[in-house]
Amino acid sequence: MSERRARTEHHPRWLRPRMSTYWWLRRRRHLTFILRELSSVFVAWFVLYLLLLVRAVNEGAAAYARFLEWSGHPVVLVVNVVALGFVTYHAITWFNLAPKAMVVRLGGRPVPAVLVAGSNYAAWAVVSAALAWLLLGG
Amino acid sequence: MARRSIEPVLWILFSAGGVMSALFLPASIFLLGLAFPLGWIAPPTHDHLQRLLGHPLGGLLVLSLCTLSLFHWAHRFRYTLYDGLQIKHLNEVINTLCYGGAIAGSLAAAYLLF
Numbered sequence: 001m002s003e004r005r006a007r008t009e010h011h012p013r014w015l016r017p018r019m020s021t022y023w024w025l026r027r028r029r030h031l032t033f034i035l036r037e038l039s040s041v042f043v044a045w046f047v048l049y050l051l052l053l054v055r056a057v058n059e060g061a062a063a064y065a066r067f068l069e070w071s072g073h074p075v076v077l078v079v080n081v082v083a084l085g086f087v088t089y090h091a092i093t094w095f096n097l098a099p100k101a102m103v104v105r106l107g108g109r110p111v112p113a114v115l116v117a118g119s120n121y122a123a124w125a126v127v128s129a130a131l132a133w134l135l136l137g138g
Numbered sequence: 139m140a141r142r143s144i145e146p147v148l149w150i151l152f153s154a155g156g157v158m159s160a161l162f163l164p165a166s167i168f169l170l171g172l173a174f175p176l177g178w179i180a181p182p183t184h185d186h187l188q189r190l191l192g193h194p195l196g197g198l199l200v201l202s203l204c205t206l207s208l209f210h211w212a213h214r215f216r217y218t219l220y221d222g223l224q225i226k227h228l229n230e231v232i233n234t235l236c237y238g239g240a241i242a243g244s245l246a247a248a249y250l251l252f
Contacts (some may be wrong), residue, residue: 051199064184072175085173087163124164132165
């Protein structure tokens with residue numbers, strides 16, 4: 001926040017204390033908020049990873065074999081372990097927020113939050129199983 | 139008439155990407171990023187993946203997953219930098235890089251898939 005605004009007769013002086021750049025390190029809640037937001041970086045990482053896989057598959061069996069070998073590299077594996085942690089955190093916080101973000105009404109009464117979140121978790125399970133079934137040769 | 143803001147559109151893309159990535163990514167990363175490379179589960183053959191990606195529905199699914207996830211990233215990351223680091227003077231650069239990156243990534247995905 002710039003404090004170097006020109007003072008005019010009619011404008012009061014800004015009373016805004018400068019906030020530390022690292023404000024989110026002070027409280028657990030703030031830190032978990034920033035970590036949740038940072039999960040998006042790993043979402044983007046996975047898109048990149050997926051596109052590299054698609055390109056390898058397009059290029060043929062040899063390129064696909066090279067991709068599999070590269071994906072087994074320790075650095076790539078570590079990034080993917082971290083990514084899995086962050087993306088799971090994103091999924092859980094997202095599904096838990098769903099009932100708060102959207103109040104569903106059935107017959108004039110709001111559907112209990114547990115049911116809304118529960119249906120999200122059920123959809124997660126179904127999608128994960130379908131994905132595994134497709135990839136494993138269904 | 140008030141000028142329409144593009145913000146609601148970006149928010150809808152963020153939100154749709156949030157749902158898609160929450161539903162699809164944990165299992166995808168577990169299988170493609172860990173289980174297959176580590177040999178816990180035998181990876182799919184090249185033919186099988188080619189058939190999945192070559193199917194119009196498979197291609198469409200992967201494309202929408204990539205596009206929406208990228209816009210989800212762009213929106214969230216933009217505000218992470220905005221709130222977390224408070225670098226407001228770089229707003230324009232950050233917006234261009236985030237949404238521009240999402241558009242470029244989506245175009246790359248469309249090129250690779252179709």
